[in-house]
Amino acid sequence: MATILHIIPTYKPAYVYGGPVFSTSLICENLAREGHEVLMLTTRANGKTDLDVPANELQIVDGVPTIYFHRWTKDHSHFSPRLLWYVFKNCKKYDAVHIHSWWNLPVMFSVLICWLRGVRPVLSPRGMLSDFTFSENHSSAKAIFHKTAGLFLLKKTRLHLTSVSEQKECAHIGTESFVLPNYIELSPIIDFDKKGGREPVLRLLFLSRVHPKKNLEALLEALTKINFDFSLKIAGPGENDYIAGLKRLARKLGLESRIEWLGVLAGEEKFSAYAAADLFVLPSHNENFANVVIESLSAGTPVLVSEEVGLSEYVREKGLGWVCGKEAENIAAALDKIFQQKTKLRDMARQAVQTIQTDFSPKKLTEKYIARYLSREAAPQSVVDNIPPVNSDLF
Incomplete structure (x- = not known):
């Protein structure tokens, strides 16, 4: 069985953030249901407030071991030093690291940390690299960041995309990508x-x-x-x-x-x-x-x-x-x-x-996801294997 570390700044029950919360939770729940070892790292983000859940403690959420970390900022940046420190210490222990979304600090820094530690993560941008995204608010700032640090970081990942159209939009990045659909909760009610x-x-x-x-x-x-x-x-x-x-x-x-x-x-x-x-x-x-x-x-x-x-x-x-x-x-x-x-x-x-x-049988999808996790390219050499200990209590 595989071990997979998942990272997303917003997780259930923060449904205010829409589809990515549902998609990511279903991936984790189905992997866990098939016996794979999954850990979800997230924050307590819930719009302008925080979820009423314990911070920085391991808990089980619908069968998925989850840690909701405290965030310092309550806008869409979701800055969480403690989450990032956990990634730094533990990302090399897993068969795969799967990071979800983009345009927020936990995700971007997690990609950077994985590269520094010699880990090539899977990244699901969840539509956040679409042409439409670059035409929204702050599009100029996004475009500048994307052409500089953004592209550098994205090239250190393997992109998981959910449709051929999304793959075409991301082709300019020039990194390995694959297309697999989301898990979907199928209806028990039909009339x-x-x-x-x-x-x-x-x-x-x-x-x-x-x-x-x-x-x-x-x-x-x-x-x-x-x-x-x-x-x-x-x-x-x-x-x-x-x-x-x-x-x-x-x-x-x-x-x-x-x-x-x-x-x-x-x-x-x-x-x-x-x-x-x-x-x-x-x-x-x-x-x-x-x-x-x-x-x-x-x-x-x-x-x-x-x-x-x-x-x-x-x-x-x-x-x-x-x-x-x-x-x-x-x-x-x-x-x-x-x-x-x-x-x-x-x-x-x-x-x-x-x-x-x-077409959307959960068991078949799980087999495809695991095959992708385990067929990764050779990981880059770690940049910082020999580091001095850091006092995590600072976070």
């Missing part, structure tokens, strides 16, 4: 009979982090351009001010009576929402993978995704939904087409469930 019913209403669902990246403004505008009856349920965490702005936009567009805001859904509630919808909609500006697409399909609900969603080619090739441009006109045209083909939804639902259960 084929409700799909494509005779009611002249298309029941739409958006379930994801409510964030400008998701392009909900274009979806709302698209809904003003269609000529059939519909309902839209919006579920997921997000900043209160941004959600309030979307609600104002919905009122302005005359959509308020057709939209239901569900807040954060988890477990049975989440999968019930998927199963009750005719169509899941994700018109994002950018998604490296999009776990929610697979969750929806596993519940038998076909999807409409933008071309910028990492799984768009998978959806198109497998015939599990529709792909469109991210502009409101394209979304509206796709919705019109889907409504005219509404009777196809039931057959598509059955095909989706069978396909996802085959």
Whole structure:
């Protein structure tokens, strides 16, 4: 059995950070379930506050040994000297080190430490090296850092990417990379009979982090351009001010009576929402993978995704939904087409469930992850094997 050290600055139950928290926890839980020795290093980050969990102590979280370290900064930097000191002392003891995310101090310094200790870690950037990321706030500073220290550090890793489109975006880095999908919690709730019913209403669902990246403004505008009856349920965490702005936009567009805001859904509630919808909609500006697409399909609900969603080619090739441009006109045209083909939804639902259960089998994925962990390139020579002891109590 393999030993794997995982590092991410934000971990469950800090679901405010969206998909990476779910993806990373499922990797660790499935590895542990198959008997591999896993340790998760993280911080107590939970947005502007900290998780109410003991700091700097080993505990078991859904079967995964986890240490939540105290962080000194409560912004997205998540600076945690004690976490970094643990990485420095222990990273060479594991068969593999798997680091998740980018653009924060625990991750960047962990990559640097691994290089200094002669360890080549796997890095899952979780969409944080996408073209969209470099067009967001602070893009100039990110671009400068990326072209200097960022590229240097990234070349010391093996990149784990979750889609071919993400791999293409990262090709300029010039380091080894491989593509493996995320683990997905598959739906235990499936209701084929409700799909494509005779009611002249298309029941739409958006379930994801409510964030400008998701392009909900274009979806709302698209809904003003269609000529059939519909309902839209919006579920997921997000900043209160941004959600309030979307609600104002919905009122302005005359959509308020057709939209239901569900807040954060988890477990049975989440999968019930998927199963009750005719169509899941994700018109994002950018998604490296999009776990929610697979969750929806596993519940038998076909999807409409933008071309910028990492799984768009998978959806198109497998015939599990529709792909469109991210502009409101394209979304509206796709919705019109889907409504005219509404009777196809039931057959598509059955095909989706069978396909996802085959393609995203947790046991098969675990075998693939372990093979990647253990087939690493020769590790670089350690730069600092002979170091004087440091008093960790300082941290």
